[in-house]
Amino acid sequence: xxxxxxxxxxxxxxxxxxxxxxxxxxxxxxxxxxxxxxxxxxxxxxxxxxxxxxxxxxxxxxxxxxxxxxxxxxxxxxxxxxxxxxxxxxxxxxxxxxxxxxxxxxxxxxxxxxxxxxxxxxxxxxxxxxxxxxxxxxxxxxxxxxxxxxxxxxxxxxxxxxxxxxxxxxxxxxxxxxxxxxxxxxxxxxxxxxxxxxxxxxxxxxxxxxxxxxxxxxxxxxxxxxxxxxx
Amino acid sequence: xxxxxxxxxxxxxxxxxxxxxxxxxxxxxxxxxxxxxxxxxxxxxxxxxxxxxxxxxxxxxxxxxxxxxxxxxxxxxxxxxxxxxxxxxxxxxxxxxxxxxxxxxxxxxxxxxxxxxxxxxxxxxxxxxxxxxxxxxxxxxxxxxxxxxxxxxxxxxxxxxxxxxxxxxxxxxxxxxxxxxxxxxxxxx
Numbered sequence: 001x002x003x004x005x006x007x008x009x010x011x012x013x014x015x016x017x018x019x020x021x022x023x024x025x026x027x028x029x030x031x032x033x034x035x036x037x038x039x040x041x042x043x044x045x046x047x048x049x050x051x052x053x054x055x056x057x058x059x060x061x062x063x064x065x066x067x068x069x070x071x072x073x074x075x076x077x078x079x080x081x082x083x084x085x086x087x088x089x090x091x092x093x094x095x096x097x098x099x100x101x102x103x104x105x106x107x108x109x110x111x112x113x114x115x116x117x118x119x120x121x122x123x124x125x126x127x128x129x130x131x132x133x134x135x136x137x138x139x140x141x142x143x144x145x146x147x148x149x150x151x152x153x154x155x156x157x158x159x160x161x162x163x164x165x166x167x168x169x170x171x172x173x174x175x176x177x178x179x180x181x182x183x184x185x186x187x188x189x190x191x192x193x194x195x196x197x198x199x200x201x202x203x204x205x206x207x208x209x210x211x212x213x214x215x216x217x218x219x220x221x222x223x224x225x226x227x228x229x230x231x
Numbered sequence: 232x233x234x235x236x237x238x239x240x241x242x243x244x245x246x247x248x249x250x251x252x253x254x255x256x257x258x259x260x261x262x263x264x265x266x267x268x269x270x271x272x273x274x275x276x277x278x279x280x281x282x283x284x285x286x287x288x289x290x291x292x293x294x295x296x297x298x299x300x301x302x303x304x305x306x307x308x309x310x311x312x313x314x315x316x317x318x319x320x321x322x323x324x325x326x327x328x329x330x331x332x333x334x335x336x337x338x339x340x341x342x343x344x345x346x347x348x349x350x351x352x353x354x355x356x357x358x359x360x361x362x363x364x365x366x367x368x369x370x371x372x373x374x375x376x377x378x379x380x381x382x383x384x385x386x387x388x389x390x391x392x393x394x395x396x397x398x399x400x401x402x403x404x405x406x407x408x409x410x411x412x413x414x415x416x417x418x419x420x
Contacts, residue, residue, distance in 0.1 A: 006394050013397075044404060045397035049369040052350045055263035061276050065258060066251070069283045184317060221280065 005035055013042035068221045159198075159226045163205060163212035166192050167228075175204055178220035182206040185213055185222060198223060235299035243290055254283055257300065260371070261307045267366045268311040269318075270355040278314050282307040297380050304381040308363055315359060356403055361396030368393045 008025050011017050017025055029035040057065065170192035182190065190206045195217060197203070202217035212226040233241070233249075235256065241249035261282055265275035285306050293302050354362050360382075367378040368389070379386045 007390065010390060010394055038398065041398045041401035042394070045365070045400040046369055048353070048400060048404060049350065049365060049397075052267070052370045054259075055266045055275075056259045057262050057276075057279075061262075061272070062258065065276065065280055065283070066254065068280050069254065069287060184321065187321060221277075 005032070005038075009035060009039045009042060013039055013046055064221065068216070156224075156226065159196075159205075159212070159214065159224070160229055162196060163207050163226055163228065166194055166205065166207045166212075167209070170207075177217060178204045178206070178215040181215055181220040181222065182213055185225075186211070235303075236295065239290055239293060239299055250287065253286070253299075257303055258283070261303065264304065264307055264366060264371070265311055267351065267354055267370065268308070268359070268362060269314055270351045274314055274318075278307070278310045281314075282310045285310065298377075301377060301380045304367075305383070308381060311363075312359060353400055353403055357396055357399045361392050361399060364389055364392035365396040365400070369397070 009029060012022065012025050012029065029039050171194055174190075174193045175195055176193070177195070179193070182193070186206075186208060188208055190208050193204060193206045195202065196205045196214070198214055198216075201223075203223060204215045204217050204220075206213045206215070210228050212228070214223045214226065215221065216223055233252075235253060238249040238253045238256075242253065258279060262275055262279045265278040265282070266272060269275050269278060282303070286303065293299065354366070357365075363382060364378065367373045367381065368375065373381075375386050375389050378389045382389065384392075
């Protein structure tokens with residue numbers, strides 16, 4: 001069959017011809033057995049495909065999509081300074097407590113966890129950042145951010161440090177949440193996997209020798225990759 | 232109502248609401264394309280997300296030579312191909328009934344709904360390049376010129392891929408019917 005025949009058969013099947021043109025085309029096709037079969041095949045497939053129901057997102061899928069894509073909210077200058085004020089306030093409180101105990105113990109040093117719920121991070125570019133910094137508290141097994149000093153910097157170094165800690169001290173029991181998504185991203189056995197807090201969003205970190213992958217805990221949507229500093 | 236191109240321009244100047252509007256306009260169509268290319272809602276949702284993330288990150292690469300929707304579709308098709316490549320790396324795709332297309336008697340039509348394979352199964356049985364062509368032309372109803380722009384191939388190639396894709400689907404449908412009828416005959420025997 002020639003290219004010319006294919007064009008003609010497709011034109012007839014798609015109802016692009018009418019009148020005399022259609023009559024001539026049909027006569028030619030009828031005269032050729034292979035052409036007739038091809039026309040029938042084209043019509044069959046078109047009819048089948050046109051039955052395709054509309055594919056639309058469900059409300060849950062739509063929300064998940066927007067949550068994963070929506071940029072980090074822009075914050076006012078005062079809001080950006082909030083973590084500094086929070087850190088300063090925490091320092092004053094802790095210093096007061098330490099002094100009232102005679103300044104002899106380190107047991108009251110602030111931890112990252114104390115600030116964890118009071119601030120959200122902004123990632124560079126913001127594309128993978130979750131929509132809102134929720135006040136969700138991490139599950140008990142969740143690893144905490146390393147220190148209050150680090151809390152004031154961007155999350156990437158923090159996450160890299162957190163991944164390093166998990167590499168050095170993997171938890172006794174690794175989570176299996178999002179393991180299929182991790183496997184899809186990297187066909188390699190992880191050193192460990194742990195639930196973490198990612199800028200206020202519950203997340204799961206899969207730690208590998210050279211990198212770490214972070215997924216949103218609830219949906220397993222991929223959030224960020226954190227290459228190891230010294231693989 | 233602002234055009235897609237105006238919304239993208241607004242987004243590139245920092246208007247994130249414009250990006251939300253772009254997503255809202257196109258997310259169902261992109262999801263539909265990804266669903267028909269990938270065959271599963273979960274994969275389609277991931278691919279839709281990756282498509283919009285690419286637009287978010289690389290919106291500046293849109294040159295304006297084609298319509299924004301053409302560029303967006305192209306990003307989506309490439310994302311779907313990427314997902315299919317990853318899937319092939321991770322798992323062997325089971326050979327589907329009829330994928331070797333032994334029955335060429337395409338004039339032998341199916342005549343009842345219940346013997347038809349569902350559309351996603353049928354589409355997954357034909358090669359990717361034919362699949363994207365028939366999805367754009369016969370399901371989305373796009374013009375051949377636009378499909379050529381999206382796929383980055385000449386119009387003649389779109390015609391040929393659509394034609395061959397339809398033919399494979401018709402053969403597959405004939406084969407499904409034959410198998411089903413064969414089973415029915417055995418049941419009656």
